[in-house]
Amino acid sequence: MHNLTLLxxxxxxxxxxxxxxxxxxxxxxxxxxxxxxxxxxxxxxxxDDDRDFFERAVTKYKTQMGVA
Structure with missing residues (x-):
């Protein structure tokens, strides 16, 4: 388990x-x-870096969930 408050x-x-x-x-x-x-x-x-991270995450979840 990780303590997220330490991040x-x-x-x-x-x-x-x-x-x-x-x-x-x-x-x-x-x-x-x-x-x-x-x-x-x-x-x-x-x-810009956060936006790029978000867009990569969207792509990752689209693949995982089978969304076109």
């Missing part, structure tokens, strides 16, 4: 972005939202 703010942010990506893909897979959710969320991320 740096950057690492905590990456975990949050990964969770958001997984949830967005889940929403599309389950017809709760359209694929525009990916662009909408990506556009709300100011930092």
């Amino acid at each position: 740096s703010q950057v690492e905590k942010n990456r975990i949050e972005l990964d969770k958001q990506a997984a949830y967005a893909v889940w929403q599309v897979k389950n017809a709760k939202r359209g694929p525009d959710v990916f662009v909408e969320q990506s556009n709300n991320i100011a930092d």
